[in-house]
Amino acid sequence: MPTSFKPDLQVQASKAFQYFVGIFYDSPGKPTQQLFVKLIIVTAPSGAGKTTIVKHLLHTVKDVAFSVSATTRPKRKNEVHGKDYYFINVEGFKQLVKEGAFIEWQEVYENQFYGTLHNEVERLWAAGKHVIFDIDVKGAMNLKNVFPGRTLTIFVKPPSPEALRQRLRRRKSETEESLKKRIDKAIYELTFEKNFDIALVNDVLEEALDNAVKIVQRFLAG
Secondary structure, eight states, X not given: OOTXXXXXXEEOHHHHHHHHHHHSEEETTEEOGGGGOOEEEEEOSTTSOHHHHHHHHHHHSTTEEEOOEEEOSOOOTTOOBTTTEEEOOHHHHXXXXXXXXXXXXXXXXXXXXEEEXXXXXXXXXXXXXXXEEEEOHHHHHHHHHHSGGGEEEEEEEOSSHHHHHHHHHHHOOSOHHHHHXXXXXXXXXXXXXXXXXXXXXXXXXXXXXXXXXXXHHXXXXX
């Protein structure tokens, strides 16, 4: 396992349960709309193509909305604050942790944090939307543990580890040292496939997109 990878996640599960159980009922025995809202977690090693698949689902599947995660990593070209991520500094992230603002969070690399905000999920569920997440492998495992009965997890995988290495190298968006850490972590995360509901191979993109839509529509109809 890469030394930079820190699997010890922090989960604020009890607060999440208290909130969502509280809004499920207007009065005893009378469920609100939120009772039927579900979560779709799309996860993958870096470079497997999960973000492309999530964007396609958002444009194709009815009544779904994207949960924007918070991160301390630098903003990449063409990324938009509040749309792709909430970009905040390390001190601000740690303060939100102290305040219990996250359902789950983790330090993926040294001083590079990612987290799912309570108020982001609450906002979308209050609007009656099914929520789609594009998050890291360990974060996906923890989030499903918080909401086990209403969550679908999709693990996007490349056709081979070598294909994953090639995709990450083609990005040319980071230093060689940073790239090595990312590749090592991505290869390690491929071993977590069995922890998720469905493994979706992203070899031919058009086929992967079509299969993703069918999987999600089937889950939401169930």
